[in-house]
Every structure is written in C-alpha cells, then in structure tokens.
Amino acid sequence: MTRLTTITALLLALSTVATAQPYPQDRRTDESYRHPGYDRGPYRGMEGAWKTFGTGDFNGPAQKFMVGAQEGRFTRLRLRAVQGAPVIRRIDVRYVDNSLQTIDVHRRLRRGEIVDLDLAGYRGRRISSITVWGRPDPYAAYDISGQY
Numbered sequence: 134m135t136r137l138t139t140i141t142a143l144l145l146a147l148s149t150v151a152t153a154q155p156y157p158q159d160r161r162t163d164e165s166y167r168h169p170g171y172d173r174g175p176y177r178g179m180e181g182a183w184k185t186f187g188t189g190d191f192n193g194p195a196q197k198f199m200v201g202a203q204e205g206r207f208t209r210l211r212l213r214a215v216q217g218a219p220v221i222r223r224i225d226v227r228y229v230d231n232s233l234q235t236i237d238v239h240r241r242l243r244r245g246e247i248v249d250l251d252l253a254g255y256r257g258r259r260i261s262s263i264t265v266w267g268r269p270d271p272y273a274a275y276d277i278s279g280q281y
Contacts, residue, residue, distance in 0.1 A: 183278045190274045191267050198263045202229045206257030207279035210250045214242035217273035222266045229259040
C-alpha cells in the first residue's frame with residue numbers, strides 16, 4: 134500500500150512539473166500595436182539611444198555630415214563641445230524626402246557643454262545630411278549626435 138501511495142505521489146509531482154509553462158510575454162512591451170503600420174526597422178527598441186554622426190572642427194564656415202536613411206529615424210540632435218569653444222550659428226537638417234529644417238543656434242559652447250535640439254516630426258524622421266554652420270576656429274571641435 135505504501136508503494137502505491139509513493140508511486141502515485143511521484144507521478145502527480147512529475148506531471149505538475151511537466152505542464153509548468155513560463156508566463157507568456159506581455160504584449161505591451163511591443164509598441165507597434167499603438168501605431169499600426171509603423172515600424173522603426175532594425176532600430177526598433179532603441180528609442181532614446183544616441184548615435185554619434187561625427188566630430189567636427191571649423192576649418193571653414195560649414196561642415197557637412199552625411200547620415201543616410203539606413204541609420205533610422207531621429208527625434209533630436211545633440212551638440213557637445215569637445216575642444217575649445219566652438220561658435221555654432223545654425224544647423225541645416227536635410228531629410229530623406231528632401232525637405233530642409235534650419236535650426237538657429239547662435240551661441241558659443243564652452244568645453245563639455247551640451248545643447249539638445251528637437252527635430253520636426255512626431256515619430257522622428259530619416260535624415261539625409263546635416264550641415265553645421267559656425268565661425269572658423271582651428272582650436273574648437275564638437276560632436277554631433279542624433280537620438281532615435
């Protein structure tokens with residue numbers, strides 16, 4: 134009789150472990166259901182991350198950074214002075230659809246200072262190129278980045 138009870142208890146325990154399944158993933162972690170047809174492509178899930186486009190120095194009045202549609206959609210730009218005190222006059226952002234957004238900055242950045250600039254568009258836009266206009270200074274340098 135004890136053997137039958139032990140075998141029954143063992144079989145019940147094994148069947149409970151075998152049927153245990155992990156809890157299904159909550160759908161709310163996937164944001165695509167909020168905006169049907171909207172997909173960020175390979176950059177999905179990177180919202181808030183920053184991508185550095187390059188470091189600029191003013192050997193002339195302007196410097197152009199080629200970005201490209203394959204880099205994804207961006208919602209903000211960030212300028213950071215890495216050397217000297219660059220004077221930024223304006224930034225021209227050319228989007229993939231060939232529209233142009235001009236952002237007037239008109240300020241001198243101290244070393245280490247960061248300026249965040251919002252881009253037009255609710256969900257972010259694909260950037261073709263960025264042109265930074267400023268005063269030539271061989272001792273000044275800056276980084277420019279975009280936020281997904």
